[in-house]
Each structure stands twice: as structure tokens, then as C-alpha cells.
Amino acid sequence: MALLFLLLAVPTSPGAAFDAWQYPNDHKVVNVREANSISSYKAMISEVHSFGVRTSKYTEKGLPILARQTSTPKPDRWLMLELRGDGHDEIMLAIRNDNLYIEAFANSSGKWHTFANIRNLIPRATILPFKDSYRGLVNGHANLGTLELGKETTLRALHELAVYKQSVGADTSCVSRALAIMAVTFCEATRLRPIQDYILPKWLSGGATIQKPLYVVRWSDMSCAVLVARQKKGRYNGPEAVKLKDELGMTSLNEVVGALSLILWPKDNSCDSGPITWPRA
Template sequence: MHYYAEMALLFLLLAVPTSPGAAFDVDPLKPGQAWQYPKDHKVVNVREANSISSYKAMISEVHSFGVRASKYKEKGLPILARQTSTPKPDRWLMLELRGDGQDEIMLAIRNDNLYIEAFANSSGKWHTFAIIRNLIPGATILPFKDSYRGLVNGHANLGTLVLGKETTLRALHELAVYKQSVGADTGCVSRALAIMAVTFCEATRLKPIQASIQPKWLSGGATIEKPLYVVRWSDMSCAVLVARQKKGRYDGPEADKLKNELGMSSLNEVVGALSLILWPKDSSCDSGPITWPRA
């Protein structure tokens, strides 16, 4: 099959807008569901993602959602919508993932930073974090924080995650069947959320993460060699934005961190690692305020 025809078919099969599954109640006229709007709703059948190009297609679809509200680019990279401090973003990506049997979940992903803020299990029950406990009426509050420290006891432990299609399916199953109870072991579900965040969100933000997972999507065994990339996405983004204001100079606190911790000696190396640029909260970086772009 011709490459472009194959890719078109993959998008049709794996990640197209569709009506929500029966388990997910998303009637905007119901007060308890109004938090979900506005949104994009995408469906991905992970079990049917049977090629490396199918994984690439999934990431491209998440990327397309992120850049939908993008008004600016720098160095050819889309800048996400301005990051807000509110629990509800300007727009959600409701990413519906289907796995084996009846396994089906929904991830609520922000458009301004691609963070996962909540998930619904196969019965449609929403689970979210304490920091936004009032956003979703009736949601179960997860007993861990919405950070990699809360999910896997620190970003360094992202390097212990074994990634690929089968791992993603197992993580999907853990979330699909999760029902919180007193004394239950929550380690599996927190780790499952970390796998989803890395596989879909970090891989969309950062080229090295996608490059680690994509070749081993089918065979499995992918690992993140430099987990620090994940927590330095904001600094990478700021370095690019600040350089624009400094006539291309690569210096300041962000650049120092990237040089010392990741060995990124030039702005070109930073640009080469990014797929999306984060617009920081309050347009503020360690180097000072970002005077462009403007909301």
C-alpha cells in the first residue's frame, strides 16, 4: 500500500472523532457534565495499533489537538495556547482508549499543556486529583498527587517504566477496572497513569520520548533514557521564547539548567528536542517576563 494511503487509513481506524461510547455520559445540558465542554473527542483502539506507523499516527492526532488553538510559532514549533491557572482549560481533549475485551477508558487532557487531569473507567466513573476536586461533580478523588512524584515517586523513576503496545494495554486495563476502596493498593493505577502520560502526552511534547517508544511500540521494552527531559520541558520552552527576545542569545537560568543537566550546549539542540512549546503561566520564565506572544 502506498505510504500516504496507509497513513490515511490509519487515521480513519485509530483516531477519528466519533460519538462517545455508551458508558460515557457527556450530555452538555446536564449540569454534572458541563465541565467537559468545549472539547474534542477522539477514539483510539490501542489493540488495533499493529504497526509503528500506527503509533506515530496516534501521537500526530494528539499533536493536532494541541496546535488547534495555537496562534504562534517559533523556530517552526507551534506554541500551545496560553497556560491558565484555572482548573478548567479553554478546551479539553477527551481521548477515549479502547483495549482488550470491554476495556475502555477516557482521559481528560488539557489543551494548554497536555496534562491528564482525570480519567473515567469502563463504567464511566470519573477519577481526578485533589487539587481540582471541585471541577468534576461526583468524581472519585485519587489518593495520590498529580505529579510524577505522586505517580511513581519522582521523575527519575520514569526510567523504570517499560513501554510499548502491550504495556499500554495492561495500563489501560488497570484504569478500566479500577474501583477505589479502603486499603486497596493504588500503586498499579498510579503507575498506569504514568504510562499513559508518557506514551501519549510526553511523546507528543518531546521528540526524544517519541523516538524511544516508537521503534519498540510492537516489540516492547522501550525505556526513557533521560527522564529529566520530561521535567525540563518548561525550561526548554522558556529558553526558546527568551532567545527570541534576546536576539537569539542562549543564556540565562533556563539555558544554564539545560547545559548543565542535559548537555544542551546550543539553542538548536533545544529546538531539536521539542515538538511543542509551552506558553508559561503568567507569561513568566526564570529569565523574566515573556513579552511575546500575546494572548
């Protein structure tokens, strides 16, 4: 059976029917178990990328700029990414259109869970005892390098989330780690080419790791570097450039552009180099 991608008007379980907080949205269904090739993993990433591009109005250096980030927990549009694994394992990830952050998940019974720092996002949701940052998920971005990535790891993480039921005093490290795996496998790999390149060759064999976790936390700086350079006639010499040169060895703007698949619109149009005058809402 081919890898399943569908754009649907209403979801299947989990979730049964969309609640008001979930609109507007795109709903995609992905069967991870049937992703039996490198090309099928690339197809999954392409679907998430297409969602981000759908609400993009601008490009720079051939790269789509995501929609302007809202100042509220609810974005202008959601991607409801329904993932199917082994047996009856199904989950739904609620992903923002303006930065591709995972803000909530539903287990196989359709019960929504969200994070401690956005507890008012979803009515009647279970509140997880950690925040939606990598510090909350794995005690800091550096620990992303300890995650083993690939198809089977993704399926195990999917299972952890599918069967998760919060109980008082229970260890939540498995579910937080599972969410980190989902974030890297689907979202970081969509934003950043090096992350996708780490995972692709080992999607089936497993054991992929992020060699430079700093790529993840410097996505905003990379995005700013490209937008600032547009204002400065191509110059790559601001505070963002200094960080990228020192920490990731990115000595040219072309290297930055080559690492990006999507550009993040800076919050409040603000970068370390100063305000961004383009794009404008």
C-alpha cells in the same frame, strides 16, 4: 481493521454523554490493540499533537506554541481521548489543551476519577489518593526511567484503568503507575521528540525506557529558552540555558529546538530569565 481515529459530536461508552464540565472539547477514539506498526503509534501521537495545534495561535522556530495556560483546573478546551484495548476495555482521558496534562480518567463503566489536588474539577467524581504530578504517580520523575513502555504495556495499563474501582485501603500503586504510562506514551511523546524516539522502535517489541527522565521536567525550561532567545536576538545564555547545558548537555539553541514538538506558554508569562513579552494573549 485499520487503526480507528474519529472526531465525534457525542461519545460512546465510557461517558455516554458529555457533562457540562467537559465542554468545549475534541473527542478522539483510538484502538490501541490495532496499533500494529510503528507508523500507527506515530499516527496516535500525531492526533494528540493536532489537538494541541488546533488552539495554538503562534509558532516560534517552526514549533506551535500551546494556548495560554489558564489559572484554573479547567482549561479552555479538552481533548477527550477514548482508548480501546482488549475485550471490553475502554477508558477516557481528559487532557488539557494548554499543557497536555491528564487531569482525569473514566473507567469502562464511565465513572470519572480525578486527582487529590483538583478534587473540585468534576462533580461526583471519585477522588484519587494522589496528586497529578509525577511525584504523586511514581514518587518522582526519576522513577519514570523504571517504566517499561510499548504496546502491550500500554494495553495492560489501559486494562488497569478500565476495571479500576476504588475501595477503602486498596493498593493504588497499579493505577497511579498506569496513569504515568499513559502520560508518557501519549502526552510526553507528543511534547518531546526524544521521548517519542525512545518508544517508537520498541512499540511492538516492548521494553522501551526513558533514558533521560530530566527531559520531561525540563520541557518548561526548553520552551522558555526558545522564547527568551527570540527576545534576545537568538542568544542562548540565560538561567534556562545553564540548566539545559548542565543537566541535558544541550549546548546550543538548535539542540533545544530539535528536542521540542510543542512549546509550552509559560504561566503568567514568566521564565527564570524574566517576563516573556511575546506571545501575548
